[in-house]
Amino acid sequence: MKKQINVVGAIIVKNGKILCAQRGYDKSLAGFWEFPGGKIESGETPIQALKREIQEELLFDISDNLEEFVSTSYEYEFGVVNLTTFICHIKKGEPTLTEHIAIKWLKQDELEQIEWAAADMPTVSKLRLMESL
Numbered sequence: 001m002k003k004q005i006n007v008v009g010a011i012i013v014k015n016g017k018i019l020c021a022q023r024g025y026d027k028s029l030a031g032f033w034e035f036p037g038g039k040i041e042s043g044e045t046p047i048q049a050l051k052r053e054i055q056e057e058l059l060f061d062i063s064d065n066l067e068e069f070v071s072t073s074y075e076y077e078f079g080v081v082n083l084t085t086f087i088c089h090i091k092k093g094e095p096t097l098t099e100h101i102a103i104k105w106l107k108q109d110e111l112e113q114i115e116w117a118a119a120d121m122p123t124v125s126k127l128r129l130m131e132s133l
């Protein structure tokens, strides 16, 4: 069986726009756009993992009222990514790039303008169809 990789991603919403982050060139899926986050470590809940990853990668705190949005699995050649995305807001601080190449704040109907990691497409499609955020 292929390696299972359990990942959480943050849909960070501010003023009706969504934070999109471009993966670094030294990473898997280099240069693709993603919801910031990462792998859940052993002993962590998904929400704990998400808070830790956002603090590590973008140096801000997300608020406590997280809303689970989509859970999907996608098989890449390096393994199966089981991705759960959560809608969240900024509690404290501003996004600061440490690992990503770039970030963009896009409206729901602009999300398809960038090239997303394949596992993210169900989340992108659902966001596109939402009334408002």
Ligand SMILES: Nc1nc2c([nH]c(=O)n2[C@H]2C[C@H](O)[C@@H](COP(=O)(O)OP(=O)(O)OP(=O)(O)O)O2)c(=O)[nH]1
Binding pocket: 005, 007, 008, 009, 026, 027, 028, 029, 033, 034, 035, 036, 037, 038, 039, 081, 083, 117, 118, 119, 120
């Ligand atoms: N953080 C995040 N990862 C995603 C998304 N979509 C998607 O396929 N992934 C994949 C990329 C990685 O293979 C894995 C997340 O791991 P990570 O972001 O912690 O990985 P990493 O860069 O530390 O390390 P690596 O995969 O290069 O070894 O899930 C997403 O929206 N956000």
